[in-house]
Amino acid sequence: MQLLKSYSHTTLLAHTDLHQYQIDTVQREWTTKHSRDSLPILVLTDTVIQDLGIRDATCVIHYSFALSPLKFSGRLGCMANSFNLDASKEKKRRDPCCVSYIMLTESCTTFPVGLQEIMTLVRRSGGDVSQELMDFCDKAWQTKQVGRAEDSFCHAMKAFGRCAEQARCKARHVVLPAVDQPGEE
Numbered sequence: 001m002q003l004l005k006s007y008s009h010t011t012l013l014a015h016t017d018l019h020q021y022q023i024d025t026v027q028r029e030w031t032t033k034h035s036r037d038s039l040p041i042l043v044l045t046d047t048v049i050q051d052l053g054i055r056d057a058t059c060v061i062h063y064s065f066a067l068s069p070l071k072f073s074g075r076l077g078c079m080a081n082s083f084n085l086d087a088s089k090e091k092k093r094r095d096p097c098c099v100s101y102i103m104l105t106e107s108c109t110t111f112p113v114g115l116q117e118i119m120t121l122v123r124r125s126g127g128d129v130s131q132e133l134m135d136f137c138d139k140a141w142q143t144k145q146v147g148r149a150e151d152s153f154c155h156a157m158k159a160f161g162r163c164a165e166q167a168r169c170k171a172r173h174v175v176l177p178a179v180d181q182p183g184e185e
Contacts, residue, residue, distance in 0.1 A: 012029055023048060055078065
């Protein structure tokens with residue numbers, strides 16, 4: 001927040017520790033008309049997104065993965081009106097009306113629920129998924145699989161070497177030599 005303010009950006013903050021009148025003030029400031037070169041930057045938590053009812057944002061920056069597809073779609077819902085603008089154009093624009101960035105670091109070790117669905121959503125919306133992001137997601141997925149040693153190994157993986165329902169399958173998809181001994185179930 002301080003960094004943004006030091007560059008003279010109008011910055012609004014909303015989180016659950018604020019009183020309702022403070023959240024109402026943030027919402028009122030957001031809906032106030034601003035010139036194109038002084039649009040406010042809104043910093044908020046997942047828990048207040050619905051309370052604010054913002055639908056006209058043009059950019060969402062995620063400082064972590066949402067812990068569920070529902071929370072992720074809630075974040076993207078802030079740009080719903082901009083999505084409609086993009087969809088109404090007959091040809092694809094070079095500069096989209098809205099963008100979404102996910103910022104990750106090596107210290108992000110938790111594997112969010114619905115990661116595969118989020119990656120699919122990014123691809124379906126025409127977004128680019130960098131090799132670095134795919135590698136990061138693969139590493140997170142591998143870490144999660146190794147932590148599931150008590151789960152049984154996927155029957156489709158045993159029979160066919162792959163599982164078509166890997167994103168939804170409840171079984172483990174990585175062979176763990178300490179657990180998966182030949183001839184044992």
